Amino acid sequence: MDIWDKSLLLIQLRRHLESERTVDWQTLHKRDRSWALAQPEQSAWRLLHGWLQQWGGSPVGSSTLLVYGGCVAALVFGFALMAGLLVFQPFQRINLLWFLSLAVLLPFAWWLLALFFTTAQVPFPLRTLYEHRLPSGSFPAALRSLLKQTVIALGQQLSLLFSIGMLIAFLLYLLMTDLAFGWSSTLDLGGGVIHQVTSTLAWPWRTLWPAAVPSLELIEQTHYFRAAPLAAEQPALFGQWWRFLLMCLLVYVLLPRLFTTALARFRLIRMHDRVCDNDALISGLRQRLTTGLIDQEMEAVDQREAVDAVSETESLTRRYGQIVCWGLWPDELIGPLREQLVGEGSDAVWIELDSGTSADEVQTSFAELPDEPLLLLCKGWEPPTGELADLCQLLGQQRSRLFLWPVPLSGMDEARQSRLIQSWQPFMRQIPDRFHLVSGRVPDGVVHA
Amino acid sequence: MPDYPVMAVVGHPNKGKSSVVAALTQNDQVQISPLSGTTRVAQHFTLKLDNRTVFELVDTPGFQRAGKCLAWLNAQELAADQRPARVAEFVEAFCGSGQFVDEVELLTPIIRGAGIIYVVDGSLPYSPEYETEMEILRWTGRPRLALINPIGGDTYVAQWQQALNQYFSLVRLFDPLHASFDQHLQLLRTFGELDAHQGQGFAQAIEQLERYRQLKLQQAARILVENLYRLLTYQQSSNRLEQAAQAQLPRLLSDEITRFNQHLNRMEREGQQQLEALFLYRRLESDIGQLEVHQSELMDESQWTLWGLEKNQLVLVSAGAGAAIGLLADVGLGGASLLTGAISGGVLGGLSGWFGLDWLKQQLPPWLQFSAEKHLLGPVKDPNFAFVILGRALSHARAMLSRSHADRERLTIREDGLNRMQSLELKTQVRLLKQCRQLVKQGPQGQAAERLRDWLYLQLVG
Structure with missing residues (x-):
């Protein structure tokens, strides 16, 4: 059972158990324990899921199609964005400034924003909107933090796949086509400024892979103008940017997402365990399913009625x-x-x-x-x-x-x-x-x- | 003979035999009456672990014709080793005859191998007439334990102890109405001592009961924290207050506060019932007073939302949208603007959101279902409210846990219990208040909830 199914299961369990909140514990324990004893050996999650199915819960994998559909869509969007950036070449050059802004800085800024909402205790507009759209009473308030963690983990996973889509497209185009990168700006920025920016960006890998740090010569030689002729003395130079751009994608787009996705999944798994252990209703159900039933059985007999007679x-x-x-x-x-x-x-x-x-x-x-x-x-x-x-x-x-x-x-x-x-x-x-x-x-x- | 221990609870009529059974089996459905002779037939109560009987108690009618019964037994001169057979003969002779109905009922489980728990009332004087009953029980040859039940006081306990010591190897004082859980276990241990062969069975039962109790107390702590969270975060929204004319406001507000209080009390009672269901109190009525909060203690504000987003969130979204558009402009300039577009777009979006939303609110058509103007009451802003809730919940839980299942009176919550929170160390009070605040922010799955649960568990165990 994947983590999305687990989240869904916990929410559905809680919703079902709300109706049994004040039912006699012994009655529930008797019912649940006798059901559990009749089940084959299985994991705790399967057991919980099987229990819910008795009452018409959704089958395992009901969230899979949605999540996997979203994952494929994110991958395709990432691929499409990168393909669009690489294919759209109005002057036979891919403008590095465009590329860096859309493929590196924008995802990085989005990652930072998501990180802020994930860690800081501020309202998360998307989650609020999502909760608002749920039918009234369909979401148990006690599991608000589980929903938040699930949405965060799902968001991180989709973003990671988006980044992977971008990377795959970049590598494929790199391999299959002849990419020519250059830079151009209306303002007279000069190679020095661009060199400063690229050096700063390349700081994390400058010792690991010096070839992926663009030199001032490369920057100056790949500067092009819309009004100037497109002829170049060393066309191979325009392809040398790929190392720097690949590292930018890896370090500023993929790795942060990978890290936060792993972190979000870890936190979600921990949250699942917490809900199972601490939620009053769900932990109660687990306790009833897994611990021996201590039952006081009373033989039914017809005792004498206490007669409240009054004699003079x-x-x-x-x-x-x-x-x-x-x-x-x-x-x-x-x-x-x-x-x-x-x-x-x-x-x-x-x-x-x-x-x-x-x-x-x-x-x-x-x-x-x-x-x-x-x-x-x-x-x-x-x-x-x-x-x-x-x-x-x-x-x-x-x-x-x-x-x-x-x-x-x-x-x-x-x-x-x-x-x-x-x-x-x-x-x-x-x-x-x-x-x-x-x-x-x-x-x-x-x-x- | 069954492979688990069986104990027959016997004695004179109206000495609290059924109360002892109710307390030991934690069953408040055992019929208990202040009138004598209401137990007509022996009733079996079994304690089972996963359908395997761990031990059995038999509630029996009291002796009605002990003198005549002993006279019948004594009618033949018998050696001591033949006496148990003579008792069995008595049961066989009168079973179904309509004579000695009560004696037959109470002796039947004993001749089938049950141990004996003889119950007497320690608040009433000893009388040699009881020796007839004790002598009959001695004839059975079964292991015997005497329980002195101080139903109405312990005036004659010493007198009883002296007399009972002569007939019983073990004599214990046990008050079924006020005995704690540990005292129940202690009594079960005593049953184990009574019969070495059955000792293992009782030891196992005690171990299971202790573990079961521990799990239930942990569950109780979870319920208390969750209920605390629900009460501390409860917020009531009302559309009619927002739409009401100024003149109607005081009356409507008073109605809304009454409704708020009713809901708070309902939620609190629901939490208490959840605990009562956990500890198997089916007939409990408590005398705890009603919770009441006043307008001055409540958060009271109007809130406008669009698609569920409050104004602050909408401003944030507006700023984000502005920044995104600005960033597109930056990209369009090849980055030459150094994110000026994004920054100014964000600021512009934020400002227009802040100032424009109030205007937008007026322009939206009334049929737009995602737009709503609400008046919100609550949550309670007084930090002491958390203490009040905790104090009440703990008082109820403690009173319930210390109550025997044999007790049929209303659950009395002592007033000083409600103020117990105030008597905690200042350091503890500050810590608890902080944890309650964090609980509201983090929810019942957060660390503060975990710490509160641990603290509550210790309070319940203690």
Whole structure:
């Protein structure tokens, strides 16, 4: 997959993932990981591309035709420009000043301008214009820097091909035709000025290739005038400029482009990696595709619905003939309570039962006692259990008036206490109707009222 | 018997067994009720890595008739080695009979090989009645761990510890509503200690969970930075403000600022929801206040664009065009003009662009769709806005990360959390402000974003 496809892929991925921004991560991970596990071994980019294709993303190479078409066009334009410069010879001479301006200085100035927009943080008119022409919402703002880098790299590549086209044309014409270079100007510039300019331009290669540095003699001998006869004593001299011009093309047109193209491609590749690693949505997708799915699976079962039942509650009175204490209570809790309920002056019977007491024992102990109101004391801080429900069923058969009192734990805050007592409300539905729920703390005057 | 560890969470009714399961499986869809007896059948929760079960928790109903169950078990005189078989016999005898429904449900996974996590409430007093349940569990012969859950306080924790030590080889205090992720892992390590054969399975699960958590925190940092970028660069354009009469402006502007604030809040909430979705909070409601910016804090300007280019860009283009034409003239003169044409063309193009565009704007026909006059509100120019956003985002993320999946209350964001940014070292504050400014310029792929992500990750981990 080439770098243009990668840029396009990242933009399309981001656009697709925007719609899944707040979808439950686990659901996405499950979907993406199971898809990834079903895929053959392949590169990360292919995997991302394959993933997008599920949702109708464009196939690999969709940008290739456009980019390669642009590249061919740039090459042809470069070739055509150079061919035009070399073929158009109004006075059988190619004017060096024209040639240098159009084939060297103009591309070099364009390169400098592009370099300025590439490196300086100033608005890039072409990119802005390009973004403006995109349909609304089609470009993710978070990838603005990726778009900038892609446009820069593409621009550099097209310019490089343009330069290569120019160079190819120059070499072909050099080889196939007889090129005669000279210089001419209406102003009386003189060979000295031109020599100064060409020497400055040839400074980078003067030690490497001295033959490509034009001498003053060559400059003076190739000076021509429109009004003067075209006859020349040494026609070969007019062809000697080619070394200098070739080096100009290489050093001021091709090499800078080559360097900036390589740099732009390197930066674009790095940008791709950055987007993959840092973009919240794309890196999230990569993570989901490549890391094992940790999933909490919950078995579907039909649990009991919490019934928010409300039973009428009664206050504690002293009219209980029998008091049954259910369960094993700490002495410090049950002692004072017993003292208050069946203390001096009370004729109520106190019976202690727990889960170890059998049904027969319960029936026997109650058969001997009269049918009087019975108060069943339970720990209000513990939830009711099935064993208590069984006891209530037994007592319901023995007595006509029954009271169930979940005794609150002293010191517990009211809110907690009321939450615990809530569990007793639905419990009243499981036991005989003869039971009445008693609520509240032990009133001080209950015994002595 | 499965080749992965299975733990049955058992105990008296309403002691927080389901909360323990919800916290350990990070699943906020586990049914938790303040009323007792809502768990009727054993429910299996498996933790899977790529469809391979790493461990399983079984949420069971509470003991309802422990005394009678123990009495049945004790009905025969048995040597200690025969007791597990007797428990299995009990399950077989009453399975489907309608009797001991809860006991059968909770003992079934244990006789099939599950380890035992016995949950008690540390805020309520110990009672010898619990010994019946513990005795039944001892009969099963399975590895046992007791968890003291301080649902409403730790008043009786010491009392419980003394009692539980006699029945369980490992006793731990674990608050499912407030336990941190590290405490969850610590508990899983304890499960591993409980059964040496299954230790490897838990060690693997812990390693995977830790790595998974780390990746998610990194992802969270990315989301926070991206959301920060979106909020800091948000700009709202309006055509109607530009076209409105002077008298209507104050009312319209106030409407536009309200719309701006609504959009900011929507974007912020979207970022929060993205984090909640990442950490699997499906039912979260937070009490964080609304973001509000005022007109004085907003960039407020009119902008005219042609084909999407602003005036400065158009001037640049005009200057470039002028320079190009001038250069052609220079070339025409064979370079003798020494680029005078290009320079003067550029200057002329630039000047005519600068002065002429306002005139051109009036001359363009209204149907020209590429020309637009807009009133822009935002982005927020107050540099402290970045701090406000960061502070709010971090407070929400921290509150969410420290919240257990067993917690069903609203997410409470503490006020002091919002001011936490102000309490950072001055040097850090300056650095962060600088990075936020750079973030706006470079975008979320720049170096400033990278540094902010690193800083946020450390904040989330810490």
